[in-house]
Amino acid sequence: MKKGRKINLKVPFITRLEGEGALELSAKGNKIEALHLKIFEPPRLFERFLQGKSYQDVPDLSARICGICPMAYQLTSILAMEQLFDVSLPKPLVDLRKLMNMGEWLQSHSLHIHFLAMPDFYGFDSALQMASSHGEMLKRGMQIQEAGNTLMRLLGGRSVHPVGLQVGGFSALPTPEAWDNARCQVNEAIPSAIGLLKWTSELDLPDFSHDFVSVSLKGDTAYPINGGDIVSSDGLRIRSEHYTDHFKEHQVRHSTAFYSLLDGKDYLVGPLARMNHNFDVLPENIRQVARQLGIEFPSQNMFSSIQARALECLWSLFAAQQILQFECPKGEANVPYDIRSGECSFSTEAPRGLIFHRYEIDDTGKIDACCIIPPTSQNQARIEQDLQYSVSKYGLDKSDIELKLFCEQLIRNYDPCISCSTHFLDFTMHRG
Amino acid sequence: MKQDKLTVAVHKLTSCSGCQLSFINQGPDLLNLLEHVTFTHFIEAGLYDPDKDVDIALVEGSVSTDEDLTRLQKIREHSQSLITIGACATSGGVQALRNLADKEAWKRSVYPHPEFIETLRDSTPVTQHVKVDFELWGCPVTQTQVTHLMQQLSAGVLPKDDAEKVCMACKRQQNVCVMVTQQAPCLGPVVRTGCGALCPSFGKACYGCFGPSEQPNCTSLSNRFAGFGLVPADIAQRFAGIHSQSKPFLQQIRHWDEISVKEVE
Numbered sequence: 001m002k003k004g005r006k007i008n009l010k011v012p013f014i015t016r017l018e019g020e021g022a023l024e025l026s027a028k029g030n031k032i033e034a035l036h037l038k039i040f041e042p043p044r045l046f047e048r049f050l051q052g053k054s055y056q057d058v059p060d061l062s063a064r065i066c067g068i069c070p071m072a073y074q075l076t077s078i079l080a081m082e083q084l085f086d087v088s089l090p091k092p093l094v095d096l097r098k099l100m101n102m103g104e105w106l107q108s109h110s111l112h113i114h115f116l117a118m119p120d121f122y123g124f125d126s127a128l129q130m131a132s133s134h135g136e137m138l139k140r141g142m143q144i145q146e147a148g149n150t151l152m153r154l155l156g157g158r159s160v161h162p163v164g165l166q167v168g169g170f171s172a173l174p175t176p177e178a179w180d181n182a183r184c185q186v187n188e189a190i191p192s193a194i195g196l197l198k199w200t201s202e203l204d205l206p207d208f209s210h211d212f213v214s215v216s217l218k219g220d221t222a223y224p225i226n227g228g229d230i231v232s233s234d235g236l237r238i239r240s241e242h243y244t245d246h247f248k249e250h251q252v253r254h255s256t257a258f259y260s261l262l263d264g265k266d267y268l269v270g271p272l273a274r275m276n277h278n279f280d281v282l283p284e285n286i287r288q289v290a291r292q293l294g295i296e297f298p299s300q301n302m303f304s305s306i307q308a309r310a311l312e313c314l315w316s317l318f319a320a321q322q323i324l325q326f327e328c329p330k331g332e333a334n335v336p337y338d339i340r341s342g343e344c345s346f347s348t349e350a351p352r353g354l355i356f357h358r359y360e361i362d363d364t365g366k367i368d369a370c371c372i373i374p375p376t377s378q379n380q381a382r383i384e385q386d387l388q389y390s391v392s393k394y395g396l397d398k399s400d401i402e403l404k405l406f407c408e409q410l411i412r413n414y415d416p417c418i419s420c421s422t423h424f425l426d427f428t429m430h431r432g
Numbered sequence: 433m434k435q436d437k438l439t440v441a442v443h444k445l446t447s448c449s450g451c452q453l454s455f456i457n458q459g460p461d462l463l464n465l466l467e468h469v470t471f472t473h474f475i476e477a478g479l480y481d482p483d484k485d486v487d488i489a490l491v492e493g494s495v496s497t498d499e500d501l502t503r504l505q506k507i508r509e510h511s512q513s514l515i516t517i518g519a520c521a522t523s524g525g526v527q528a529l530r531n532l533a534d535k536e537a538w539k540r541s542v543y544p545h546p547e548f549i550e551t552l553r554d555s556t557p558v559t560q561h562v563k564v565d566f567e568l569w570g571c572p573v574t575q576t577q578v579t580h581l582m583q584q585l586s587a588g589v590l591p592k593d594d595a596e597k598v599c600m601a602c603k604r605q606q607n608v609c610v611m612v613t614q615q616a617p618c619l620g621p622v623v624r625t626g627c628g629a630l631c632p633s634f635g636k637a638c639y640g641c642f643g644p645s646e647q648p649n650c651t652s653l654s655n656r657f658a659g660f661g662l663v664p665a666d667i668a669q670r671f672a673g674i675h676s677q678s679k680p681f682l683q684q685i686r687h688w689d690e691i692s693v694k695e696v697e
Contacts, residue, residue: 042500042551044496044525044526044555045527048530049527049533052669053669054669061526064526064674067447067449068450111453111456115476125478125479125480128477142460145457149457158572158574159457160457160572163630163634163636170634171634171636333635
């Protein structure tokens with residue numbers, strides 16, 4: 001390619017993302033001049049309309065931020081409030097919450113791997129076109145997805161916008177029949193998850209490793225999901241109430257999602273960040289399976305995030321099995337508590353990464369103010385940095401179609417949940 | 433029975449993606465569905481062809497920006513039948529809570545640079561802008577609803593609209609009534625069924641995911657809530673949730689918001 005050739009590439013939509021957004025890339029010769037991930041989400045103003053609502057209505061409403069990870073929004077708000085109201089749950093209820101979290105991870109990861117990422121590896125536009133040629137593989141994915149949905153239904157009645165969670169525990173405990181059914185489904189899905197992990201280990205993944213900071217919760221003894229300190233790979237370790245001291249959001253013109261930076265720098269959240277910090281606390285048998293397949297973390301290659309997702313599926317099923325092997329819990333579904341006024345915050349790990357909530361609550365339990373930071377707005381700056389680095393390395397001399405496919409795949413590695421913060425991904429390339 | 437496969441486009445406006453998820457979250461049934469239906473446009477599933485003529489356009493999401501509106505008009509032009517799926521598309525969704533408030537002040541409170549944000553004043557249902565052939569209510573729509581819809585469409589007919597009350601489903605399931613036993617402000621008597629009386633079966637008051645039922649007597653229900661001791665502002669809040677812009681609910685919100693409560697010295 002001749003230096004300085006003027007090319008304008010415009011590809012309207014990047015598909016297979018959860019939600020819709022836009023990417024603009026301007027380059028002159030072999031130099032990228034501007035690169036923006038444009039997230040355009042018609043604002044829904046959640047943080048504003050929650051003001052004046054009762055704390056009890058928050059989980060039902062905040063779930064509507066995202067149809068794929070509603071439970072993460074519900075639970076993070078509930079855990080923040082429980083801290084303020086000084087509620088501590090008995091172990092069986094804590095386990096049930098974790099079980100539901102794992103259901104959401106399974107459902108979300110499996111959806112991502114099979115419907116959003118897999119077509120890239122076989123040259124299809126959509127998984128819907130793979131039904132006849134790769135039906136068995138899709139069925140394996142659906143089985144894992146369904147195990148996740150079953151766990152969500154077990155505790156929340158439905159997998160999208162579930163209803164069972166509340167401050168103090170759950171509204172109701174599962175029935176023994178549903179419990180046994182969930183146990184069977186989880187047990188049956190484990191071999192499929194091993195098969196899935198093996199499949200990811202055999203993929204010919206490109207290597208675009210580079211330096212970046214990972215941020216996630218850190219479990220000291222177990223893989224973290226809804227508790228623990230926030231850590232970064234460059235040495236930060238804080239409790240979640242200090243989140244806003246280190247992480248700052250700012251607004252830019254080209255996006256309706258805020259950009260979030262850690263001490264002024266971009267960072268990664270999500271399955272790969274979690275794996276990088278917590279691979280060593282996975283149960284020995286799970287690590288063993290991974291190592292036998294040649295999968296090891298930490299990794300600085302975003303293309304290995306699909307392996308992190310598959311490994312988290314296997315861990316989730318295994319951990320769910322540990323809980324489900326016991327009898328269906330009996331007794332009270334929730335514990336009593338008193339409302340207190342004040343400020344509270346909490347962080348959990350949504351399927352796509354760290355999620356932070358902060359509330360100010362008055363003495364009648366009404367919300368005075370709140371702040372919700374989803375994983376995708378945290379990853380936004382990182383995605384742009386990754387594109388800068390990886391596109392240059394991949395080569396701007398590649399054809400527009402190759403560049404487009406590469407950028408799409410790169411962005412999909414982050415599994416951006418754009419509904420949490422966005423509308424369509426629209427790729428524009430200006431070459432000058 | 434039609435010989436050819438139905439062509440279907442799935443579109444998203446302002447929404448959470450939860451309703452379109454009912455297609456790619458249904459497990460092996462999806463593979464059966466693909467025998468009767470060809471999806472031509474479905475961005476989340478990887479298919480992009482918004483301007484192709486189709487038999488059926490399924491629209492998720494409310495109209496909250498100029499762009500939503502332009503897209504919607506195009507969708508209508510290119511589809512034989514347009515069907516809305518979910519609360520956002522049928523009544524404006526939770527984001528329509530802003531219709532009740534001072535929008536600019538709200539934007540300022542969330543965004544430091546509200547001038548970067550372009551939206552229409554209100555979040556509105558699809559039917560306010562174009563002809564809609566059928567509305568599937570629910571937040572989210574259920575698998576059963578979607579499967580039934582697709583079966584009926586494959587047979588060349590629209591489904592029968594089921595606007596029965598949650599109470600009826602709840603009684604058939606023999607749930608204990610949360611309103612009678614706990615004086616919980618349950619919306620079941622005025623909300624359409626479809627969820628399977630989910631909240632009452634968890635011992636919790638219905639909060640109205642599926643919108644108003646047939647002949648909803650919201651005034652009587654609200655008065656009953658007042659009898660339970662709910663103050664007017666809280667009664668208004670019961671209706672100011674998922675379907676705040678549906679007529680019968682909006683009426684109650686306006687009515688109870690106007691009543692001020694004075695504390696007795």
